[in-house]
Amino acid sequence: MLDVKTYNNPIKVTWCPGCGDYGILNAVKSALAQLEIHPHEVMFFSGIGCGSKLPDYMNANSFTTIHGRALPVAMGTKLANHDLHVICITGDGDGYGIGGNHFINILRRNPDIVHIAENNMVYGLTKGQYAPTSQRGFVASTTPEGSIEVAFNPLTTAINGGATFVARGFSGDPKHLTKLIMAAIQHKGYALVDVLQPCVIYNKVNTYDYYRERVYKLEEAGHDPKDRDTAWRRAHEWGSKIPIGILYQVTGEPTYEDQVSELKAGPVAKRTLQPLTRAQADALRQEFF
Numbered sequence: 001m002l003d004v005k006t007y008n009n010p011i012k013v014t015w016c017p018g019c020g021d022y023g024i025l026n027a028v029k030s031a032l033a034q035l036e037i038h039p040h041e042v043m044f045f046s047g048i049g050c051g052s053k054l055p056d057y058m059n060a061n062s063f064t065t066i067h068g069r070a071l072p073v074a075m076g077t078k079l080a081n082h083d084l085h086v087i088c089i090t091g092d093g094d095g096y097g098i099g100g101n102h103f104i105n106i107l108r109r110n111p112d113i114v115h116i117a118e119n120n121m122v123y124g125l126t127k128g129q130y131a132p133t134s135q136r137g138f139v140a141s142t143t144p145e146g147s148i149e150v151a152f153n154p155l156t157t158a159i160n161g162g163a164t165f166v167a168r169g170f171s172g173d174p175k176h177l178t179k180l181i182m183a184a185i186q187h188k189g190y191a192l193v194d195v196l197q198p199c200v201i202y203n204k205v206n207t208y209d210y211y212r213e214r215v216y217k218l219e220e221a222g223h224d225p226k227d228r229d230t231a232w233r234r235a236h237e238w239g240s241k242i243p244i245g246i247l248y249q250v251t252g253e254p255t256y257e258d259q260v261s262e263l264k265a266g267p268v269a270k271r272t273l274q275p276l277t278r279a280q281a282d283a284l285r286q287e288f289f
Contacts, residue, residue, distance in 0.1 A: 002033040009059040020197025021051050023171035024118055028054070028087070030174070031181035042085040045074040047099065049091035050125045051118030051197075068099030075111045079257050081269035085185060086113040092133045093123050096152055100132070103154075106190055107161030111256040114184045114191045117154060118171075120199040121206050128202030138205065155235035158192050159228065159248050165191035166231065166248040170215050171198070172208050176244065183246060189255050196244070211242065218245030225249040 007029045015021050032042060044055035044062040047070040055062035061084075065073045074088040090096075095103055095117045106115075122140060123129040130140040132152040139146050158166045165187040169177035177195065184191035196215070198207050218225075218234065223245065225231065231248035257263055265271065276284070 002036050002038070004029050004033045007032060007039060007059050009057065011056055013057050014053070015050060016201055018198075018200040019050070020120060020171035020195075020199070021054060021118060023174045023177065024051070024116065024195055024197060025054055025057060027169075027171075027174045027177040027181055028116070029058070030178040031185060032060075034178070035182055035185060037085055037185070041083075042087060043074075043077055044087050044089060045070045045077070046089040047091070047094040048125070049094045049118075049123075050199075051091045051120075052089055052094060054089045054118075068094055068097070069102065070094070071099060071102040071106050071113075071115065074113050074115075075106060075109070075256070078111050078113050079260065079263065080267055082112075082257055082267045083270075086111075087185075088113055088115045090115070090117050091124075091131075092117060092119040092121060092154075093131045096154055097132045100152075104157070104161055107158055107163045109256045110162070110164055110189045110253055112189055114181070114187075114193065116181065116184075117192065117194045118197055119154070119194050120197050120203055121151075122199050122203045124199045124202050135205070140202070153235065154192070154194050155247060156232060159232050159235060163192055163248070164189040164250045164253050165246070166235070167191070167193045167246045168244050169193055169195045170211055170244050171195055172211060173215075173244070176217065180246065183249075187249065188251065189253055196242070214240060214242045215244045216241055218243050218247065223247075 039060040042060050046052035046055050046064055048067040070088050074086050078086045121133045123131050128140050129142040130138050130147045134147050135151050137146040167180045169180045180193050184193050225246045234243050
């Protein structure tokens with residue numbers, strides 16, 4: 001096991017005291033350390049939002065994309081370099097709202113990447129607007145009378161859409177969350193880890209106490225993650241009981257990068273570059289200019 005401090009960097013963390021992102025950050029570091037993945041072997045991608053700052057606080061490769069576009073950039077990097085552990089960090093608004101189109105399509109493509117969605121059910125960075133996962137009736141600056149919309153369910157969407165690994169964690173239980181992230185990294189294919197996390201400033205409903213009174217671990221309930229129908233039903237559970245753990249996992253499905261014919265000779269990042277001859281360069285210029 002590597003020292004967790006391997007992933008520390010000197011950048012000051014600017015999250016609010018008590019933010020659920022701290023638990024996620026610690027779980028990510030712990031998972032990488034236990035799997036002995038060195039900083040140069042992992043690449044983080046994020047969009048815009050409080051949680052999307054997580055890679056800034058990691059001693060590892062990272063790239064901040066524009067709002068909602070982290071998933072396709074992460075997938076492109078995995079296609080170019082299969083050896084990298086690619087981890088995508090999004091918020092619920094970032095990943096499921098403006099990035100919803102990319103989320104839906106990546107489910108069926110199954111690239112070998114990990115997607116950690118920090119789900120606080122509110123837009124925190126922009127001062128408390130309701131989000132796609134906000135529950136009906138949620139009062140926010142943009143819904144002063146309560147949201148009239150049905151909350152988006154990323155878990156059922158992922159299962160229906162073809163995801164090969166679907167899990168939910170809770171930032172208030174970082175040890176359990178660490179195990180989920182480790183399992184996601186070890187999974188061959190797209191792995192979604194939706195993390196329930198409190199926003200201590202703008203969400204006074206879904207608090208630490210709210211979740212601690214309701215969450216239960218699927219592995220302790222005898223759940224079989226290979227059972228797709230049961231996983232789908234569990235993903236619908238919300239209210240007095242909220243499941244956390246691996247809801248669904250199927251192994252042996254081909255990844256996107258394994259099926260692209262142009263990559264049969266190996267990923268682009270590992271190929272030997274052959275300089276063009278003068279004749280080849282002239283032919284290209286004639287074709288395009």
